[in-house]
Amino acid sequence: SAVISQKPSRDICQRGTSLTIQCQVDSQVTMMFWYRQQPGQSLTLIATANQGSEATYESGFVIDKFPISRPNLTFSTLTVSNMSPEDSSIYLCSAQSHLGGGTDTQYFGPGTRLTVL
Amino acid sequence: ILNVEQSPQSLHVQEGDSTNFTCSFPSSNFYALHWYRWETAKSPEALFVMTLNGDEKKKGRISATLNTKEGYSYLYIKGSQPEDSATYLCAPLDDYKLSFGAGTTVTVRA
Numbered sequence: 001s002a003v004i005s006q007k008p009s010r011d012i013c014q015r016g017t018s019l020t021i022q023c024q025v026d027s028q029v030t031m032m033f034w035y036r037q038q039p040g041q042s043l044t045l046i047a048t049a050n051q052g053s054e055a056t057y058e059s060g061f062v063i064d065k066f067p068i069s070r071p072n073l074t075f076s077t078l079t080v081s082n083m084s085p086e087d088s089s090i091y092l093c094s095a096q097s098h099l100g101g102g103t104d105t106q107y108f109g110p111g112t113r114l115t116v117l
Numbered sequence: 118i119l120n121v122e123q124s125p126q127s128l129h130v131q132e133g134d135s136t137n138f139t140c141s142f143p144s145s146n147f148y149a150l151h152w153y154r155w156e157t158a159k160s161p162e163a164l165f166v167m168t169l170n171g172d173e174k175k176k177g178r179i180s181a182t183l184n185t186k187e188g189y190s191y192l193y194i195k196g197s198q199p200e201d202s203a204t205y206l207c208a209p210l211d212d213y214k215l216s217f218g219a220g221t222t223v224t225v226r227a
Contacts, residue, residue, distance in 0.1 A: 004160065031213070042121075043161075043206065043217040058118070092161070103149055103168055106215060108161040 002027050002095050004109035012115045013083055020079045021112045023093030028073035031096040033106070034066070036089045043092065049076040083116045090114070119143055119211045123218035130197045130225050137193040138221040140207030144188035149210040152181055152192060155220070156203045164192075164205075197225045 003026040013019050023032065032049040047055040047068055055068035070076040080087050093109040122141045130136045142150065149168045155161040165174040170185040178195045194201050204222045208215035 033214075040219075042219040043208075045118075045214055045216075048214070103166050105163045105166060106151065107163065108153075110158065110160045 001105070002029060002097070002107040004093055004095055004107055006091075006093055006109040006112050008112055009110065010113040010115075012117065015084050015116055017083055018079055018081045019083065019114060020077050021091055021093070023076045023078070023095075023109055025074045025095045025107075029095040029097055030073075031106075032070060032076045033094045033096075034068060034076070034078045035092045035094065037092070037111075038086075038089045046078070046091075049078075080114065083114075085116045088114055088116045119209055119216035121207065121209060121216050121218035123205075123207060123221050125221060126219065127222040127224070130194075130201075130223060132197060132199060132225055132227050134197055135193065135195045136197060136223065137191050138205065138223075140190045140192070140218055142188050142190075142207070142209040142216075142218075144186060147185045147188070147209065150183060150190055151208045151210070151215060152190070153206040153208070154179075154203045155206060161206065192221075194223070197223070199225045199227050201225050 005024045007022045034046040035043045037043050045058050046061045047057040049068050049070040051070045067079045090111045092111045094106050096106045152164040153161040165181050167183040172183040181192045183190045202225045204220040206220045208217045
């Protein structure tokens with residue numbers, strides 16, 4: 001199993017500013033992901049964070065808005081740039097030990113609750 | 118992204134009662150289905166990973182069944198307790214990624 005921590009746990013930000021969320025895993029993992037849950041919606045995958053290379057973004061998400069770093073096998077950051085009230089969501093980091101392992105458990109952090117005014 | 122439906126959206130259960138709810142997903146190209154329990158302000162907790170048609174998994178008072186041919190899974194809670202109050206999410210595997218349903222929020226009344 002993997003234990004994942006996120007910082008900050010919550011924040012209230014002004015529109016037009018940026019926030020960087022940190023994700024730390026207690027062991028080395030192959031795959032790391034970033035999700036968003038907007039109010040009343042399901043968990044939506046933003047991107048797969050690739051170690052040592054650019055993240056892979058899902059349709060509707062772009063690097064300029066959600067730059068992601070993954071400098072090593074235990075740490076990743078997600079930045080929400082030029083924020084607007086529509087970015088108010090819970091942002092979650094997750095990790096999985098093996099590449100493409102459908103039967104492998106994906107572990108989640110506790111989330112960062114972001115409110116944009 | 119797969120179309121995943123969970124019903125009902127929410128339900129209220131009396132302590133001690135049993136309940137169940139549904140996850141529907143595309144039956145074509147099925148590989149695996151994950152179930153999670155998500156309590157407020159906590160990390161989503163993995164419950165089951167299901168892969169085989171007819172599979173049944175159990176964890177304490179919670180169990181799940183899988184029908185890959187018709188594209189649905191049931192999750193059962195037997196003898197509900199207040200600590201079972203949470204949102205239950207299902208997520209079929211799409212390539213190497215999970216596609217989540219909106220969840221069923223269970224509230225257990227003492």
